[in-house]
Amino acid sequence: MARGHPRPGAGGGHAVTDNRKTQLAQNLAQVEERISAACAKAGRPREEVTLIVVTKTYPASDVRLLAELGVRQVAENRDQEAAFKAAECTDLPLTWHFVGQLQTNKVRSVAGYAGIVQSVDRSRLVTTLSKEAVRAERELGCLIQVALDAESGVRGERGGVAPDGVAPLAEQIAGSQGLRLDGVMTVAPLAGPYAGRELAAFERLMEISSDLHADHPAANMVSAGMSADLEDAVAAGATHVRVGTAVLGVRPRLR
Template identity: 35%
Template sequence: MSSNHEPLSVEDVERFGPDPLATISTNLAAVEERIARACARSGRDRGSVRLLPITKTVPAHILRYAFEAGIRSFGENKIQEAMAKRDALDDLAIEWTIVGHLQTNKVKYLTTFAREFHALDSLRLADLLNRRLEREGRFLDVYVQINTSGEDSKFGLEPHALLPFLDALEQFSRLRPKGLMTLALFSSEMARVRPCFALLRRLRDEASKYHLGIAGLSMGMTGDFEEAIGEGATIIRVGQAIFGKRPTPEGHYWPGLASAAQQ
């Protein structure tokens, strides 16, 4: 288990409550219940969906409580933040996943510690990753990011580019494509959100005819993961429902979410 905890700051207590372990454990149980209900509604086995907790903006010393609560896989958006936490928590057996857009000059860092990368969207990036992995004697599970919402602000391949991209990926032997990833439209209207997930599922179904390894669907976050499960998600990326509302602008996308200290 984790080592002794450092004292909580006023900011920690405001965000995570006076007992972060209890807060995280309670929130995690609530998320698990939501997952189970969504799976039951869709006629799916609970074991077919993997929960990937997203830990961005959560301080390393708070993540020690998350580890005590049973979380072993942490998902981060930014390489610098992930590496700082990896160094601070190197005494714990944590698996790290990078889920955010990766700049090419950060490739040399990702390949040293990440188990998975969920935002592969260019052959140049694939080539750089493969070269570094060859040097390090490692392999990397990757998910190809698709822009299913059509928004210019989103990274990811256009849907029509997927099959040629997967064909080209076969030259990079150190990359192990496991599936597809998307960020759905940010909206409280699920009738607008769900088509993004349905499109990713259709793309996966088509791609898997030619590329057997493409089976996973990384889609769904705090505000919409039940809809994603209904469309076949195999990995859901959930942060705020476990760790509370982030002190960042995107927190407003989940207006019904209470802060961790209030749950």
């Protein structure tokens, strides 16, 4: 385990917790400055952009500290880890976002704790999400993950649907029980015409969002940008940025 990221029960007691909370508060303040500056530069009100903190690989104790510091939106990309942390934090006023590629056999679990699934990218997944949302008597927000590196009809390496697949998937979500169509999401692509061109990629996502919004006026959420490129996402018009490393620190290597 990397230094400075103790698991619950690590030695040092309150001193360790206090040090970690101070560290997280400083990091959050720096991210807040970046978002505020990006909004000012883009001529956007600060309240138009929501910070989602990606807590993957970090313990539930960090989630608790973040909640104490005012964070209300957190994200995870692996169900096993997310389900455990969500169960540990049921008393906190948090919305959990699932942002990883989602296998249908994990949907029942995810439907139990996630408020929004940001990685909806295929018809079968929509069908399963609807079934499990109804079973859990919950409404799940859905973002369509757009793969800007995908050729027509092909999913990208990180998941996602090609731009021309967004409209039919949106219709299916909008017509499915237990689901709410909230908008679109993307990850800056590593290949294709937008590789290394984050601003252009996010501007393309905004065009896709505008087309979606014309048919589904309530679907106005645009999730884009991470620690390294949140300024480009804000400049393009994103409503939500997903920040992990800049808040929690560089993650330990996964073995």
